[in-house]
Amino acid sequence: MNNYWQEPLRIGNLSFPRFMGGPLDGITDAPFRKLVRTFSSEELLYTEMRHVACVANDKTGRLSLDFDQSERPLNYQVAANGTKFIERAIERIVDRGVDIIDLNVGCPAKNVVNSGGGSSLMDDPAKLEVIVTALRRAISIPFTVKIRAGFKAKNAIEIAKLIEGCGADALAIHPRLRTEFFQGRPDYALAAQVKQAISIPVLLSGNVVNWPTARMAYEQTGVDGFLIGRGIWAKPWQLKMMRAHSLGQEFNISKQQIFEIAQQHLQNMLDHYGEHGLYCFRKHLPFYVKGFVGASAFRTKLITSTSIIEVQEGLKQLGQSIV
Numbered sequence: 001m002n003n004y005w006q007e008p009l010r011i012g013n014l015s016f017p018r019f020m021g022g023p024l025d026g027i028t029d030a031p032f033r034k035l036v037r038t039f040s041s042e043e044l045l046y047t048e049m050r051h052v053a054c055v056a057n058d059k060t061g062r063l064s065l066d067f068d069q070s071e072r073p074l075n076y077q078v079a080a081n082g083t084k085f086i087e088r089a090i091e092r093i094v095d096r097g098v099d100i101i102d103l104n105v106g107c108p109a110k111n112v113v114n115s116g117g118g119s120s121l122m123d124d125p126a127k128l129e130v131i132v133t134a135l136r137r138a139i140s141i142p143f144t145v146k147i148r149a150g151f152k153a154k155n156a157i158e159i160a161k162l163i164e165g166c167g168a169d170a171l172a173i174h175p176r177l178r179t180e181f182f183q184g185r186p187d188y189a190l191a192a193q194v195k196q197a198i199s200i201p202v203l204l205s206g207n208v209v210n211w212p213t214a215r216m217a218y219e220q221t222g223v224d225g226f227l228i229g230r231g232i233w234a235k236p237w238q239l240k241m242m243r244a245h246s247l248g249q250e251f252n253i254s255k256q257q258i259f260e261i262a263q264q265h266l267q268n269m270l271d272h273y274g275e276h277g278l279y280c281f282r283k284h285l286p287f288y289v290k291g292f293v294g295a296s297a298f299r300t301k302l303i304t305s306t307s308i309i310e311v312q313e314g315l316k317q318l319g320q321s322i323v
């Protein structure tokens with residue numbers, strides 16, 4: 001048991017700490033990943049999902065290849081509903097420089113499902129097999145797939161075997177049905193069955209937010225690693241903290257530090273997106289200030305502010321007001 005937390009997770013020929021930053025579209029973008037890197041240099045970070053057609057046709061790369069090498073190790077997540085754009089997309093991603101490529105077979109969004117991608121592929125194993133085979137053929141670096149418990153019915157074990165059979169290097173499971181979106185209890189018993197059914201590493205995604213929940217999830221599933229999704233939202237230090245705690249080490253973040261980190265996050269957003277970065281930061285701000293005295297008045301004021309200086313000063317003042 002002790003060795004488990006000390007040993008790295010292996011995916012293909014690569015090794016990583018067992019806690020990874022999972023994909024959260026619109027949240028775990030380049031400015032956020034850069035912030036995570038100030039705490040954690042070795043942990044694998046997923047990019048947000050991009051459709052292979054978008055990658056293949058994105059002339060400047062600004063829409064789909066929005067990362068730089070300082071963010072590595074990176075697992076670049078693609079979506080696909082056919083094989084048409086796979087080769088060109090993969091060539092561009094690999095040329096740009098990533099460590100792993102992941103296929104999204106879990107997205108529940110209506111537009112993705114209606115176009116025959118994301119979690120709907122769990123309902124069409126024949127089509128999934130064609131896509132995974134084409135990706136495996138095109139990808140020369142490690143390749144992973146992220147699935148759900150199922151689309152309408154739980155068929156994760158069958159799908160996991162199919163994916164292993166196509167040559168994927170690891171499988172991540174978010175053990176909820178598509179119909180459950182992100183709510184309800186993730187089915188850890190199913191994740192445990194998937195782990196038993198295949199030999200490639202299995203990564204768990206769902207309600208793992210800190211060291212106690214990770215330890216419990218490991219005890220219940222025996223999986224090889226953990227994708228931290230909402231648990232990392234406005235907590236870019238969380239992977240470092242979880243790793244330290246799993247090794248019996250101390251790691252704390254003070255309230256003042258939280259406000260310094262929030263200010264740095266806003267700055268990263270402004271550097272990356274220009275003035276629009278202020279609007280992007282609004283998704284994060286409420287999480288940083290949550291629970292602090294005066295937070296709700298502050299939140300209401302700053303979330304509607306169109307002044308960069310006002311938000312910067314507000315964060316600074318709130319940080320300084322903490323005793």
Ligand SMILES: Cc1cc2nc3c(=O)[nH]c(=O)nc-3n(C[C@H](O)[C@H](O)[C@H](O)COP(=O)(O)O)c2cc1C
Nearest residue numbers: 022023024025048049174205206207208228229230
């Ligand atoms: C806002 C949001 C965006 C997400 N975007 C993605 C995505 O782009 N790709 C993906 O595979 N999963 C995505 N997910 C699912 C998460 O990666 C994760 O599987 C799910 O939230 C359960 O894990 P958690 O409890 O740690 O958040 C998203 C979830 C949320 C809440």
